[in-house]
Amino acid sequence: MTHVAWRLLRRALINLWRAPLPSLLAVVTIALALFLGGAMAFSVLGARVLLASWGAQRTVTAYLDRALSEEQARAVAERLRADHPGVEVVLVSPAQALDRLRVQLGDLGGALDGLSRNPLPATLELTPRGGGDLRALADRVSNVGGVAEVDYGREWVDRLEALGGALRGFGTASLALLAVAALLVVANTIRLAVYARRDEIEIMKLVGATDGYVRAPFLLEGALQGLCGAALAAAGLLAVQRLVLPRAAAAFAFASGASAPHLAAQHCAVLAAAGALVGLCGSYLAVGRSLRT
Amino acid sequence: MIQLFHVTKRWSDDPPVLDDVTLQVEKGEFVWLTGPSGAGKTTLLRLLFCADEPTSGQIVIGGRNVNRLSAGGVPFLRRNIGVVFQDFKLLPNRTALENVGFALEVLGASDAQIRERAHKRLAQVGLAAKAGSLPLRMSGGEQQRVAIARALVNEPPILLADEPTGNLDASLTDSILQLLFDANARGATVVVATHDRGLLNRYQRRTIQLHHGKVTADA
Numbered sequence: 001m002t003h004v005a006w007r008l009l010r011r012a013l014i015n016l017w018r019a020p021l022p023s024l025l026a027v028v029t030i031a032l033a034l035f036l037g038g039a040m041a042f043s044v045l046g047a048r049v050l051l052a053s054w055g056a057q058r059t060v061t062a063y064l065d066r067a068l069s070e071e072q073a074r075a076v077a078e079r080l081r082a083d084h085p086g087v088e089v090v091l092v093s094p095a096q097a098l099d100r101l102r103v104q105l106g107d108l109g110g111a112l113d114g115l116s117r118n119p120l121p122a123t124l125e126l127t128p129r130g131g132g133d134l135r136a137l138a139d140r141v142s143n144v145g146g147v148a149e150v151d152y153g154r155e156w157v158d159r160l161e162a163l164g165g166a167l168r169g170f171g172t173a174s175l176a177l178l179a180v181a182a183l184l185v186v187a188n189t190i191r192l193a194v195y196a197r198r199d200e201i202e203i204m205k206l207v208g209a210t211d212g213y214v215r216a217p218f219l220l221e222g223a224l225q226g227l228c229g230a231a232l233a234a235a236g237l238l239a240v241q242r243l244v245l246p247r248a249a250a251a252f253a254f255a256s257g258a259s260a261p262h263l264a265a266q267h268c269a270v271l272a273a274a275g276a277l278v279g280l281c282g283s284y285l286a287v288g289r290s291l292r293t
Numbered sequence: 294m295i296q297l298f299h300v301t302k303r304w305s306d307d308p309p310v311l312d313d314v315t316l317q318v319e320k321g322e323f324v325w326l327t328g329p330s331g332a333g334k335t336t337l338l339r340l341l342f343c344a345d346e347p348t349s350g351q352i353v354i355g356g357r358n359v360n361r362l363s364a365g366g367v368p369f370l371r372r373n374i375g376v377v378f379q380d381f382k383l384l385p386n387r388t389a390l391e392n393v394g395f396a397l398e399v400l401g402a403s404d405a406q407i408r409e410r411a412h413k414r415l416a417q418v419g420l421a422a423k424a425g426s427l428p429l430r431m432s433g434g435e436q437q438r439v440a441i442a443r444a445l446v447n448e449p450p451i452l453l454a455d456e457p458t459g460n461l462d463a464s465l466t467d468s469i470l471q472l473l474f475d476a477n478a479r480g481a482t483v484v485v486a487t488h489d490r491g492l493l494n495r496y497q498r499r500t501i502q503l504h505h506g507k508v509t510a511d512a
Contacts, residue, residue: 004401200384206342207443208372209399210365 008213012220019193023225026182026189030229030278033178034271035236040171042237042263047164060138062124063149073122076146080124083144087137090125094118121148179278186225186282190218194287218287219280226279230271237263237271294320294451294482295341300350302336302506309348310336312506318484320450323477325493326486328503334486337503338453341484342374343367355450372400375444375481377473379456381436383428383443389415389435390424393442400447414442418472434465441472445481452476454485458492470496 016023062080064073070093077091092100097120102109124147126137134152142150194201204214241263295318302311311333318324326334339345340352343359352359355373362370383392394411402410415424418438428436437457444452454473458466470485470492477483487493493500502510 003403007398007404199382203382203384203395204399205368206371206376206382207396207399207447208368210368213368213399 008216009220011217012224015193015197015217016221016224019196022189022192023221026186026225026279026282027228027232029185030182030226030275031232031236033182033278034230034233034275036178037175037274038233038237038263038267038271039240040175044164044168044171047167058127058134060126060134060141060150060152062126062141062144062147063151064122064124065146065148066121068122068146070122072146076144077124080126080141080144084126084137084140086129088127088129090127092123092125094120094122097121097123182229182278183282183285186222186279187286189225190222190283190286193221194218215284215287218283222279222281222283223276224279226275226277227272228275229279230268230275233275234263234268234271294318294322294355295484296351296353298351298353300340300347300352302333302340302345303348309506311340311347314350314503314506314508316501316508316511318482320482321477321480323474323483323498324485325498325500326484326503327488327490327493327500328509329488332503333506334488334503335455338376338455338484338486341453342371342376372447373449373451375447375449375452377437377440377444377452377454377457379459381428381440383436383439385428388425388427389420389431389439392428392439393446396443396446410446411442414446415439417445418442432465433460434469437461437465437469438472441469445476450481452481452483454483456487457485458487458489466492
């Protein structure tokens with residue numbers, strides 16, 4: 001059986017070599033579809049990491065009135081601790097808040113040295129110990145005297161998530177369209193190949209070749225085109241990762257505290273599988289139709 | 294070996310191309326199938342190698358009812374039937390040896406087996422020296438010899454030939470027919486379709502005459 005498989009593979013390679021232009025067109029289309037699909041998947045993955053890190057905050061932040069003294073701020077904190085025994089209340093003084101910001105800004109933290117006064121108010125960070133409804137807690141805390149503003153983070157994260165969901169839907173639909181386009185191009189390329197080799201197919205069938213044997217080289221051609229397309233797409237994604245991502249990574253890490261997703265071996269395997277699948281399906285469609293006719 | 298029972302073949306509403314044909318060809322027989330153009334000779338051969346299906350009637354080949362064969366079973370039946378055409382049906386971009394070996398490729402033979410058996414067949418039809426030639430660089434007679442070598446390389450028990458000498462001049466016709474007689478002498482059942490009355494007179498064998506799709510004589 002090995003020599004049959006090798007013979008079929010050899011035939012598929014020869015056929016690709018004999019019709020380089022249609023094959024190249026199919027490879028480029030698959031590569032384009034996979035590249036765009038991959039880029040979209042990485043964007044969605046990155047957005048998810050970002051949203052997860054933001055959405056993971058289970059804390060209500062209460063910004064205290066700037067007019068409160070340190071003593072008064074402590075009193076507000078004590079009062080909240082008494083009213084909400086299930087909630088951990090941490091007082092962050094303006095100086096501590098400035099230090100945190102300096103750490104978050106990293107190399108840019110030096111810019112804070114130029115400030116004539118600390119613009120940050122004292123804040124209280126309230127974290128329910130057993131989880132709980134942040135919105136209800138935020139509502140209650142906002143009515144406490146000395147609290148100027150309350151932020152529990154979810155509101156805009158929810159909006160971002162909704163936006164992310166819409167983008168994901170759009171991305172999935174675009175991806176499906178790209179996959180169908182690639183599939184059709186492969187199918188047409190293989191159909192041309194089938195047409196060009198109709199005499200060969202007729203003779204193959206005449207001398208007793210099974211449909212599977214007739215189909216196999218075309219399926220292999222499709223799969224090879226898919227794999228070549230996947231390799232091109234992976235190369236493109238790697239290039240983008242090398243050239244573009246380093247600039248975006250710093251901003252990403254600053255925004256989420258996590259590193260941006262990178263193209264790994266398993267992603268390449270997924271790309272290869274997707275490419276081969278598109279190629280296989282396209283050629284199966286084309287050869288199936290041609291064999292029937 | 295080959296049995297047809299009330300076989301009719303009709304394309305849409307046209308008059309039948311074959312009309313209630315019943316005949317039997319014994320194992321090892323050599324049979325001429327003759328009749329004018331449009332008599333149904335080619336259609337009958339096409340039914341025998343399952344290129345078409347009969348509209349009605351039964352065809353039994355080697356004890357297998359063709360009507361009951363699944364699509365997957367057809368290739369395996371065809372491996373028992375060698376077919377030779379008037380227009381040779383050779384692949385132009387393959388050498389004579391590769392054309393002959395092509396029939397063995399699909400059966401899964403190894404490269405060494407293919408080379409050996411294809412060479413042997415080419416030698417048998419007198420073309421050992423042309424093994425590396427492309428069909429377009431060969432004469433019509435040589436191309437038909439290659440086609441016969443391909444049909445016989447698998448040693449099928451049945452050989453069908455559709456006007457195998459139709460494109461050849463008289464001097465080549467005899468040598469081509471001799472190859473078919475040789476295959477018959479080795480035990481193959483041979484059915485040759487021809488409209489050439491001269492051949493039938495020169496080589497007297499059982500002759501089935503078709504006219505307008507009907508068997509009008511069988512002697």
